[in-house]
Amino acid sequence: MRAVRAVISLPPAPHRSRSTARTTAPAGAASPYGSTSPRARNRHRVRAHGRDDASAWSPATLIGHRAAHRRRSRRPPGARSRTVPPPDSAELRHGLADLLAQDGVLKTAAWRKAVEEVPREQFLPSFFRDEPGPDGVPRYVPVTRAADAAEWLALVYRNETWVTQLDGHVTAETADGPVSGFPTSSSTMPATVVGMSEALDVEDGMKVLEIGTGTGYSTGLLCHRLGADNVASVEVDPEVAKRADDALEALGYSTWTVTGDGLLGHPRRAPYDRTVATCALRRIPYAWVRQTRPGGVILATVGPSAWSYGTGLVKLTVKDDGTAEGRVIARTSFMPARAQAAVPLSGDLAARAAYADTERETALSPDLLREWMPAFLAQLAAPGSQLVRATSSGRETVYLFDTGREAFAALTADGDRWNVRQGGPVAIWDAIEYAVSAWQEADEPDITAVRLTVTPEAHVYWIAEHPALRWQHPHPPLSA
Template sequence: MTRPDSTALRHGLADCLEQRGVLRTAAWRKAVQEVPREQFLRSFFKDAPGPDGHLRYTPISPDTDEDEWLTLVYRNETWVTQLDGHLTADTADGPLTGFPTSSSTMPATVVGMNEALDVEDGMTALEIGTGTGYSTALLCHRLGEDNVTSVEVDPEVARRADDALETTGYSTWTVTGDGLLGHPRRAPYDRIVATCALRRIPYAWVRQTEPGGIILATVGPSAWSYGTGLAKLTVKDDGTAEGRIIGRTSFMPARAQAVVPLSGDLAARAAYADSERKTSLSPDTLDDWMPAFLAQLAAPGAQLVRALGDNRETVYLFDARREAFAALTADGDQWNVRQGGPVALWDAIEEAVTAWQKAGEPDITSVRMAVTPDAHAYWIGGQQITDDRRSYWLGQKEHVLRWKHPHPPLTA
């Protein structure tokens, strides 16, 4: 069998991305054709369900099967590169379980975001989340290595990425640190792009972006693997940024904003409710992308957990920071909801999702947002007008959904 040729595979990947409508410009196509992804994926994990239904991660590298390794590298797939914050494929022995903590995102997502940046020659870019370094290399190819700065929070991941970038000829500015702080030393930047999911876009990024510059980042639930949107914001002269969600996307959460999965006796945590009532809104609605996004706007920080007990399912929502919960169980065609704590989580979610349904269930791309020094604001419908004294709305106000979230502490 003839060993797959990397050059041919790179061209094949570019063809695939162009056919999907992701790759649209000649400059980014050239980057995809010339940056060797295999240099950034010397080893990774391939996942498959195990006999118990849980995913098993099998190490893949040139040592296991060189032909399979290279072929998989150039698939339009996301490959996990680290489990549980420390385990990498080159140190793993056989299939194992674990929680993915670093990965090489599928090329369609990476290239699609690069195209959405609307870069021009000579621009500077700050990348939050170096990861394997592949996306960094594409940026370096397009803008020049001196114009790219990349920040990675994990020292070992940063070291591997830096080695791979040096090997492929890109001696760019790689920094180990908390990307939520940006990198003020080389600011201001024309573009900031994040390869991790965020609860909020840090205002530090707005301060470090040139007026007229673009910030591109995934926002939404840090506790869920879906219900997130790709935000594209333009920084204005007044020190704020405004834009909209341009589509669905999914990334691992930023380390500083990741939450610990709930465990223990969930029923005991929800034993004492302040209220109980019926709801016609099924929690299954939150399995869909847009309702999940809305739920996290209405009840930021809430985690959703499904549990089986006494031959019936209970759907829990917990907000540990605000010490609030909602527990839903099926009762015929309706659901029974018990709520406790200082905020009624399900009331807020029900109100948001119901209003969205009455407005005709607009797509996630209908969501607009703004970042100020104090808060994030999201809205759907109408037009927000702001002057020095007040903020008001034009359009069909009864269909306007809006939320304002103060910036949380970086360690929240």
């Protein structure tokens, strides 16, 4: 695989980290993994052992099968084999494709072939499943092939997201048992991965830039569909990048991989026909607009305050004038890009809200912000504000903090009513209340009604024909 590391402002020229003799077959070629790698060519050996369906064997299965054959050739006559064949995922892959097709997610033959032939287990040798902890905090239970191969493989092919890293370094291989922590990397549920792949509307020969390699499964699907030489993928975490790199290489995908800040894109391979992000963003980096050709598409999840919900998948088309315009096409949720992630607030929250400039009753309950669209509107109206719920002496307070501007809103219940205290240079709750009220008066349009234009100076969001539902977010100025 061509692995590169980004340094200073521009990454060095990519290079192949392993065999340069490996070539990648075009999409639709006979190889089950779209390559002419040695593992793909060994399908003839599988047939020699009585298996006709070569595509039903994952690379791990091929390795195990060949090793078992060598052991059998040295086993004394009549000796009983102790070799347990590795699990075969072909039926599970086809079952996953059927499920995604039935749900209307998987729509085209080319992507179906990718789902049926790219083994997800290659990218998920271990992961965590979550369960409720005794104190209400989720606990993460390691799942590995070594512990229970059948359970591991069955879980791999569930249509679920699996956490693969906690706190930036803890993996299922390093955990001794159930652990707690903050998820920092995962394998996104196949429905989301495939749905976004379909939404890219790719054609043969197109070049794609992927931001957030993660486990590498979505990268593998792209390589199968377009050919490895047409895919570049950027991952910020070196350990995550290495695991993905190894998994892709094992399948014969010598694609272009970059370890670095995905917000910078990868200009050395630009321009791209498609740019897709598997992380949530406060704003679309203008670098991506520059690196996507006019007429090309950018697909990414945005939430101007980096909340874990209330975010939207935007599909933008880059225009000749250097802007990009499009709309939100669906609700979606991803872990935030690390460079744009909000730092969790700690310490005495009441101290942050000690000095109020105004206090009044509000007709808008903050409980409405538990819903997806109002939460998205709140982020549009007060970008950069963090939402925190705290309970003291049995009484809940809902806080919104804009730490960059030292502004806050603190809401407390008084029977069926809510009171709000606000302080700082911006009235956070006033802006949210105005936006949500205008949305309600407009008959509560869905999130897919939201449009977005990205220019060198700002992001502009709007809902057509509703002047009150328009927000301009200037790019942050340089500061001393």
